[in-house]
Amino acid sequence: MQLSEKAAYVKGLIEGLELDPKDKQTRVFKVIADLLCEMAEEIKDLGQCYDDVCDQVDGISVDLAGVEDLIGENTFGSVSYDNDAALDSEMAYEVTCPTCNETTYLNENSLNSGVIKCPSCGEILELGYVEDELDGADDKSEAEE
Numbered sequence: 346m347q348l349s350e351k352a353a354y355v356k357g358l359i360e361g362l363e364l365d366p367k368d369k370q371t372r373v374f375k376v377i378a379d380l381l382c383e384m385a386e387e388i389k390d391l392g393q394c395y396d397d398v399c400d401q402v403d404g405i406s407v408d409l410a411g412v413e414d415l416i417g418e419n420t421f422g423s424v425s426y427d428n429d430a431a432l433d434s435e436m437a438y439e440v441t442c443p444t445c446n447e448t449t450y451l452n453e454n455s456l457n458s459g460v461i462k463c464p465s466c467g468e469i470l471e472l473g474y475v476e477d478e479l480d481g482a483d484d485k486s487e488a489e490e
Contacts (some may be wrong), residue, residue, distance in 0.1 A: 348385040348389065351385070353382060359378050438451040439451075440461070456472060460472065
């Protein structure tokens with residue numbers, strides 16, 4: 346039995362009770378029954394929308410597979426992006442994981458953390474970067490000029 350059928354059944358049961366239409370409780374029961382019917386219809390519509398979206402995603406997946414075949418699978422699998430860096434438009438630092446040899450691009454905030462998790466293999470990478478060292482290197486180069 347579908348959800349809409351169950352809601353209609355409950356509504357029929359309430360009507361079959363032949364309650365006094367002037368009674369406050371009767372009005373509450375009728376409003377609840379109407380609400381159940383409306384909610385069941387909305388849920389049915391949402392289910393249809395969900396099915397449509399799933400069909401579209403499946404179509405996109407097939408299209409993407411075709412693009413991967415044309416370009417080559419390695420093109421998409423060779424570079425991954427750190428989530429924090431992907432949000433920042435200034436991805437200036439490149440790190441290669443020694444475990445899986447995948448290249449990850451980092452922004453300065455990710456680099457400053459000193460430790461990242463490789464998005465490909467999950468390996469914890471300790472970055473040898475210390476902000477003070479670079480600041481000191483900049484000072485030396487400015488002094489030489």
